[in-house]
Amino acid sequence: MLRRIASYLKGYGGYAVGSPLLVIVETVCQLIIPLLMARIINQGIYGNSMTVVWQSGALMVAVALVAIFTGAMSAKCAANAAQGLGANLRQAEFRKISGFSFADIDRFSSSSLITRMTNDVTNIQNTAMICLRIFIRALTMLVASVVLTLTISPQLALVVLVILPIMAVALLALMKICFPLFEKMQRALDHLNETVQENLIAVRVVKSYVRENREREKFIDANDGFTAAGLRAVMRMVAMQPVMMICMAAATVLVLYFGGNMVLGLELDVGYLQTVLDYIMQILMSIMMVGMAILQYTRAQASMHRVFEVLDAQSAIVDGGGTDLPAPRGRVEFRDVSFRYQTEGAGEDVLRGISLDIQPGEFVAIVGGTGTGKSSLVNLIPRFYDVHRGKVLVDGMDVRDYPLDGLRGRIGMVLQNNVLFSGTIRENLLWGNENATEEELIQAAKDAQAYDFIMSFPDGFDTSLDQGGVNVSGGQKQRLCIARAMVRKPAVLILDDSTSAVDSATEGRIRESFRENLKGTTVIIIAQRISSVQYADKIVVLDEGTVAGVGTHGELMETNKIYREIYDSQQEGGDGNGGT
Ligand SMILES: Nc1ncnc2c1ncn2[C@@H]1O[C@H](COP(=O)(O)OP(=O)(O)O)[C@@H](O)[C@H]1O
Ligand SMILES: [Mg+2]
Known part of the structure; x- marks a missing residue:
C-alpha cells in the first residue's frame, strides 16, 4: 500500500x-x-x-x-x-x-x-x-x-x-x-x-x-x-x-x-x-x-x-470501441432483455423477458404503474446500465459494441430527475450540441414550447440559471431540458416523465411540434397521463417488469385489462393525473 x-x-x-x-x-x-x-x-x-x-x-x-x-x-x-x-x-x-x-x-x-x-x-x-x-x-x-x-x-x-x-x-x-x-x-x-x-x-x-x-x-x-x-x-x-x-x-x-x-x-x-x-x-x-x-x-x-x-473499481460499463457504425436512423430493439440492479447482493430482476421492436420515426409511449421498470427500460438504450440477459440494439447494432460517445450522440435523453447547470440558458442548451447555430437553438426552444417564456425574461437566452435551475419553475425547467435534448437532433429522443409539470395544453403543443418537426426522429415517451399518449403510434404497457401489451390506444382499450384499468382510474380522478 x-x-x-x-x-x-x-x-x-x-x-x-x-x-x-x-x-x-x-x-x-x-x-x-x-x-x-x-x-x-x-x-x-x-x-x-x-x-x-x-x-x-x-x-x-x-x-x-x-x-x-x-x-x-x-x-x-x-x-x-x-x-x-x-x-x-x-x-x-x-x-x-x-x-x-x-x-x-x-x-x-x-x-x-x-x-x-x-x-x-x-x-x-x-x-x-x-x-x-x-x-x-x-x-x-x-x-x-x-x-x-x-x-x-x-x-x-x-x-x-x-x-x-x-x-x-x-x-x-x-x-x-x-x-x-x-x-x-x-x-x-x-x-x-x-x-x-x-x-x-x-x-x-x-x-x-x-x-x-x-x-x-x-x-x-x-x-x-x-x-x-x-x-x-x-x-x-x-x-x-x-x-x-x-x-x-x-x-x-x-x-x-x-x-x-x-x-x-x-x-x-x-x-x-x-x-x-x-x-x-x-x-x-x-x-x-x-x-x-x-x-x-x-x-x-x-x-x-x-x-x-x-x-x-472496475467500471461496469466498458466502451465498446466499435468503429463501423450504422447510419443513425432511430431503430431500437429489445431482444428478450432481463435486467437487475447490482446494488447490495443480487437483487431480483426488475425487467424480465422484454422484447420490443421500435421502428425509425415511430412515436412510442410507455405506460405502467410506478416502479414497474419504465425508467429502467429506457436507461438501457443509452447504456446507462447493461442488460443482465438478452440484448439491446440501436440501428441494428448491440449497444455494447458502440463507442459510448457514438451511441449517446445519437440519443437525446431527458431523465426523470433532470437538472440544469449554473450558467446561461444558451450555455445549457449548447450542452446538447456545442456547434448548434442560433437558428437551431431557437428552433429547439420553439419545439419544446420554451421559446415564449425564454423571451419573456429580460435577458432572453442569456438569462443565467442558478445551480440546478432553481430560478425557473418546474414546468419551465422540464421544457428547457427537452430543448437541450432536441438541440442534439437525435435519432432517438427519450422523454422520461418529462412533461409531468407542464400543463395539458402546453403538453399538447409540444406533442404537435414533435409530430411536425421530428418526422424522422424516433420518440419514446414515458408518461403518467394516458391523455398525453393516446395518439402514439404504439403504446407499450409495462407491468411488474414485463410487457403486458403493445398496441394503439384503441387496440389496448379493447384487449388490455391493465391499460383499461389505468385509463378508467384517470377518468375517475378527473384531473387526468395518474398515481405518480
Ligand atoms: N438505482 C437503483 N438501484 C436499485 N434499484 C432501483 C434503482 N432504480 C430503480 N430501482 C428499482 O427498480 C424498480 C423499477 O424502477 P423504475 O424503473 O424507476 O420504475 P418506474 O420508472 O416505472 O417508476 C423499482 O422497484 C425500483 O425500486
Ligand atoms: Mg421512472
Whole structure:
C-alpha cells in the first residue's frame, strides 16, 4: 500500500526525498549541541579555559543556525510533497469517477464518493506530512541518542533498557485501544457528513415541510455522536500522559542517582551527566513520537483503503470501441432483455423477458404503474446500465459494441430527475450540441414550447440559471431540458416523465411540434397521463417488469385489462393525473 501511495508523489518526488534528508541533518545538529555543552562545562568551566567557551559557544550558534535553516526547508518540502500527493490522488479519483457508470455511482453512493475525495485524501495528506517529518526525525533522534548514550556511558544507557520496554508496552496498549475508537470516529464523521449533505441538497424540501427543528435535532445527534467518538479516543490518549510523565521522571531520577554516584567516584565528567540526561529525554520523547506517527498511519490506512477502492473499481460499463457504425436512423430493439440492479447482493430482476421492436420515426409511449421498470427500460438504450440477459440494439447494432460517445450522440435523453447547470440558458442548451447555430437553438426552444417564456425574461437566452435551475419553475425547467435534448437532433429522443409539470395544453403543443418537426426522429415517451399518449403510434404497457401489451390506444382499450384499468382510474380522478 505504501509503495502504491508513493507512486502518487509523481512530480513531487524531489520534495519527498529532500524532506527526510534535511530532517536528518536538522536532527544531527540538534544532537551535537548537548555535546558542545558538555565540552563547555568539562573543558571550559572546569578546565578554566575561556577560549574553549568562546569557540564552543560560536560553534553552537553556527550549528543551531544550520538546524533552524534545514528544519524550515524540510518543513517546506514536506508540505509541498504532502499537498502534491493530495492533489494527485484527488485528480486520479476525479478522473476515475467521471468514467463511472450509473451502476458504479449507485454502488458507492455519491455522498461517500465526495467524502472519499475530500476527507480521506486530507487524512492521507496529513499523515504523509507527519511521516516525512516527525517520524523520520523521531527515528533519527532515537537511534543517534541511543548510540551517543552508549558511547558516553554504557552503564547509564542501562536506564534506557529498563524504561524502554515499559513505555513500549504502554504505547502498544494505547494503540490497541485507540484503533477501533478511531475507526468508529471515522464512521461517525461519515454519518455527520451524510446528514449535512442531505440537508443542504434538500434544503427547500426541509423548509417547505417546516422540518428545520427535526433536522436540527438529527444534526445534533450526528454531531454529538462524532464528538463522543472523538472524545473517547482522545481521552484514552490523554490518560497516557501521566504514564509517560512517570517514565520520564523515573528516568531522570535514576540517571541523576547513578550518574551522580559515578561523578563522585570520578568515573564520569560532570558535563556528560547533563548530556546523557538530555539524550535520554530525547529517546523517551522520540518513542512517544514514533508511537503517535504509527497511530496516525493506521488511521490513514483506513482512508487509503477507501481511496484505492474507488481507484480500483472496475467500471461496469466498458466502451465498446466499435468503429463501423450504422447510419443513425432511430431503430431500437429489445431482444428478450432481463435486467437487475447490482446494488447490495443480487437483487431480483426488475425487467424480465422484454422484447420490443421500435421502428425509425415511430412515436412510442410507455405506460405502467410506478416502479414497474419504465425508467429502467429506457436507461438501457443509452447504456446507462447493461442488460443482465438478452440484448439491446440501436440501428441494428448491440449497444455494447458502440463507442459510448457514438451511441449517446445519437440519443437525446431527458431523465426523470433532470437538472440544469449554473450558467446561461444558451450555455445549457449548447450542452446538447456545442456547434448548434442560433437558428437551431431557437428552433429547439420553439419545439419544446420554451421559446415564449425564454423571451419573456429580460435577458432572453442569456438569462443565467442558478445551480440546478432553481430560478425557473418546474414546468419551465422540464421544457428547457427537452430543448437541450432536441438541440442534439437525435435519432432517438427519450422523454422520461418529462412533461409531468407542464400543463395539458402546453403538453399538447409540444406533442404537435414533435409530430411536425421530428418526422424522422424516433420518440419514446414515458408518461403518467394516458391523455398525453393516446395518439402514439404504439403504446407499450409495462407491468411488474414485463410487457403486458403493445398496441394503439384503441387496440389496448379493447384487449388490455391493465391499460383499461389505468385509463378508467384517470377518468375517475378527473384531473387526468395518474398515481405518480
Ligand atoms: N438505482 C437503483 N438501484 C436499485 N434499484 C432501483 C434503482 N432504480 C430503480 N430501482 C428499482 O427498480 C424498480 C423499477 O424502477 P423504475 O424503473 O424507476 O420504475 P418506474 O420508472 O416505472 O417508476 C423499482 O422497484 C425500483 O425500486
Ligand atoms: Mg421512472
